[in-house]
Amino acid sequence: MSIARKSVVWGLFAAGGTLSAFLFPAVIALFLLVALGRVPPGLEFANLQAFAGHWVGKSALFLVIFLSLWHAAHRLRVVFHDFGVRRDKAVANAVYLVAAIGTVMTAFYLYRI
Amino acid sequence: MSRQPYVRPMPKASWYLGNARYRRYMFREVTCLLVGVYCALLIWALAALSSGSPERWGAFLAAQQNTAMVVFHALALVYYLVYMTFDWFKLAPKAMPVQFGEQKLPGSVIVVGHYVAWIVVTLFVLWLAGVLQT
Numbered sequence: 001m002s003i004a005r006k007s008v009v010w011g012l013f014a015a016g017g018t019l020s021a022f023l024f025p026a027v028i029a030l031f032l033l034v035a036l037g038r039v040p041p042g043l044e045f046a047n048l049q050a051f052a053g054h055w056v057g058k059s060a061l062f063l064v065i066f067l068s069l070w071h072a073a074h075r076l077r078v079v080f081h082d083f084g085v086r087r088d089k090a091v092a093n094a095v096y097l098v099a100a101i102g103t104v105m106t107a108f109y110l111y112r113i
Numbered sequence: 114m115s116r117q118p119y120v121r122p123m124p125k126a127s128w129y130l131g132n133a134r135y136r137r138y139m140f141r142e143v144t145c146l147l148v149g150v151y152c153a154l155l156i157w158a159l160a161a162l163s164s165g166s167p168e169r170w171g172a173f174l175a176a177q178q179n180t181a182m183v184v185f186h187a188l189a190l191v192y193y194l195v196y197m198t199f200d201w202f203k204l205a206p207k208a209m210p211v212q213f214g215e216q217k218l219p220g221s222v223i224v225v226g227h228y229v230a231w232i233v234v235t236l237f238v239l240w241l242a243g244v245l246q247t
Binding site for chain 2: 014027028032037042043072078082
């Protein structure tokens with residue numbers, strides 16, 4: 001991989017890792033609350049629509065999901081190597097493709113709100 | 114190359130098992146699966162939300178509410194904190210050392226700064242979701 005491309009991949013990985021390290025414990029805690037049947041008022045339909053409908057909420061959600069997806073994809077690529085899968089090119093294409101599909105879906109759903 | 118360099122034989126798929134540091138590294142790296150799972154859950158939530166119907170959002174919430182999900186989220190939360198969040202903070206001063214002229218900011222300051230910022234961010238997200246308003 002060329003140095004220029006490597007720095008982009010690494011930059012997305014680091015940014016996504018930092019974001020998901022900081023934010024996902026709270027996200028998991030919210031899913032836990034929902035699973036327990038204690039849905040917080042901010043996650044009720046009207047409130048969440050208002051949040052995701054505003055451009056600030058939209059951009060925040062998009063950035064968090066987009067960067068976290070790329071972080072996970074890049075790390076998963078290395079994990080495949082570490083577990084003995086040596087077909088890096090195929091693995092890289094697959095994980096980045098899934099991340100790209102997830103990113104497009106995120107953008108589409110946010111656009112629709 | 115005419116010479117044959119010596120390559121230490123190493124099992125491809127189980128090289129990390131004999132060393133505590135390598136095992137910890139692997140425990141940390143597989144957290145990417147949890148990040149992926151929660152991204153997928155968030156996208157699923159956005160799909161339900163963007164349908165514009167409160168019923169579909171209610172159906173999404175109902176689909177999350179079962180014992181298996183409670184157990185999964187509880188285990189995921191502990192695992193994620195230990196191996197993703199706290200490990201990321203621990204490595205931060207090595208990945209992003211901060212230097213003022215000749216002086217290097219001590220790593221402990223950077224780590225503590227991360228923990229403080231993390232508490233603020235977590236409280237903010239929970240406040241945003243309305244957890245802290247009763």
